[in-house]
Amino acid sequence: MNKMPIAVIGAGLIGNVHIDLAARHEDVSLAAIADPGDAARQMAASCDVPWFADHRAMLDTVKPKGVVIATPNATHAPIALDCIERGVAVIVEKPIAHTVEDARRISDASREFRVPVLVGHQRRHNPIVRRAREIVASGRLGKPVSATALCTWLKPDDYFDTTWRRTEGGGPVLINLIHDIDLLRHLFGDLESLQAVTSNQTRGFEVEDTAAVVLKFRNGALATVSVSDTVAAPWNYDLAAGEVERFPRQDVNSHYLCGTDASLTLPRLELWEYRSGKGWHDPLTEERTALHAGCPYTEQLRHFRAVADGVEAPLCSALDGLRTLEATTAVHVAAKTGASVTLPGD
Ligand SMILES: NC(=O)c1ccc[n+]([C@@H]2O[C@H](COP(=O)([O-])OP(=O)(O)OC[C@H]3O[C@@H](n4cnc5c(N)ncnc54)[C@H](O)[C@@H]3O)[C@@H](O)[C@H]2O)c1
Numbered sequence: 001m002n003k004m005p006i007a008v009i010g011a012g013l014i015g016n017v018h019i020d021l022a023a024r025h026e027d028v029s030l031a032a033i034a035d036p037g038d039a040a041r042q043m044a045a046s047c048d049v050p051w052f053a054d055h056r057a058m059l060d061t062v063k064p065k066g067v068v069i070a071t072p073n074a075t076h077a078p079i080a081l082d083c084i085e086r087g088v089a090v091i092v093e094k095p096i097a098h099t100v101e102d103a104r105r106i107s108d109a110s111r112e113f114r115v116p117v118l119v120g121h122q123r124r125h126n127p128i129v130r131r132a133r134e135i136v137a138s139g140r141l142g143k144p145v146s147a148t149a150l151c152t153w154l155k156p157d158d159y160f161d162t163t164w165r166r167t168e169g170g171g172p173v174l175i176n177l178i179h180d181i182d183l184l185r186h187l188f189g190d191l192e193s194l195q196a197v198t199s200n201q202t203r204g205f206e207v208e209d210t211a212a213v214v215l216k217f218r219n220g221a222l223a224t225v226s227v228s229d230t231v232a233a234p235w236n237y238d239l240a241a242g243e244v245e246r247f248p249r250q251d252v253n254s255h256y257l258c259g260t261d262a263s264l265t266l267p268r269l270e271l272w273e274y275r276s277g278k279g280w281h282d283p284l285t286e287e288r289t290a291l292h293a294g295c296p297y298t299e300q301l302r303h304f305r306a307v308a309d310g311v312e313a314p315l316c317s318a319l320d321g322l323r324t325l326e327a328t329t330a331v332h333v334a335a336k337t338g339a340s341v342t343l344p345g346d
Helices: 013-023 038-047 055-062 073-085 100-113 127-138 157-161 172-188 237-241 296-308 318-337
Strands: 004-009 028-034 066-069 089-093 117-120 144-152 191-199 210-217 222-228 255-259 262-266 270-274 284-288
Touching: 004 013, 004 055, 004 296, 013 028, 013 038, 013 066, 013 296, 028 038, 028 055, 028 296, 055 073, 066 073, 066 296, 073 089, 073 100, 089 296, 100 117, 100 318, 117 296, 117 318, 127 172, 127 255, 127 262, 144 172, 172 191, 172 210, 172 222, 172 237, 172 255, 172 318, 191 318, 210 318, 237 262
Parallel strands: 004 028, 004 066, 066 089, 089 117, 144 222
Antiparallel strands: 144 255, 191 210, 210 222, 255 262, 262 270, 270 284
């Protein structure tokens, strides 16, 4: 099978992960790098692929079949639209865009030009999450009723040396909680409304360091999510799932999904259910599913190829990215107004 040639636009922290994986992937090949930075030019030389300062010049010269957009959030929409208009399939890193309006533009263009757009919520591609989704979809939990998610950890002080991380939009809501909201939407379905309180009390920056969020799903289930990047705690999907090599793995759970018949933890996939008798006087049985974590970014590239070939439907479409962004930005609105925010539906 011929590999699908893809280009990476934006060769920074996460762009380099995509470059590295694309360069040795079974289904895609690295065709070019577009990023005005000198480090990107050197990276392209070391990968023996053409380098471009401007993504449009790259698109028109190399004509890749697909691109990964890993640039700063505010540039996602203009770059994605340039790709979509040229018929080039897109993975755009999360958040899909800087604003809900830009996200809608990408989603509309993807539909209008019939060009697939995937959003880089890579957790959806982890075999652990795939299994959890199968379990929930199979009905084994019964009716989904409640979920608890923890996103608690400690970012080092020098992380905040960069100004934008201390100001609005640079906090754990848009950087981290967005992944938890997307994961919960992936498992329990679309959201109806949310309430939230945020705090900047510990670090004292303009941006929040902590948030408590209550989610209501359209199926009636409720979830609470506790997020903080200023606490000495291991309960965070990134630490627990060991998905990202730069974080030390902690053998804990971060998500608890409860239904009328059984409950499930993530990422350890502990399934708790009654096997004889059913009530609080009866013992619950714990079943564990042994699953090795796979690299979700590698799987995401395999899926990208399959979507571009029309063999698979997007696991995280532009519309999914839009819905997740709407909910995440609504956290700040809910915190400012103190009111419940109703989320748009289809
Ligand atoms: N899914 C994940 O796990 C994950 C992790 C980290 C970052 N991200 C997302 O990836 C994106 C990039 O984040 P990062 O941490 O790698 O940022 P970064 O600052 O490390 O890298 C961004 C790169 O984009 C380049 N760039 C800027 N404007 C450009 C343009 N117009 N055309 C081409 N290149 C341009 C910069 O030179 C830089 O090399 C952000 O949207 C972020 O939210 C996702």
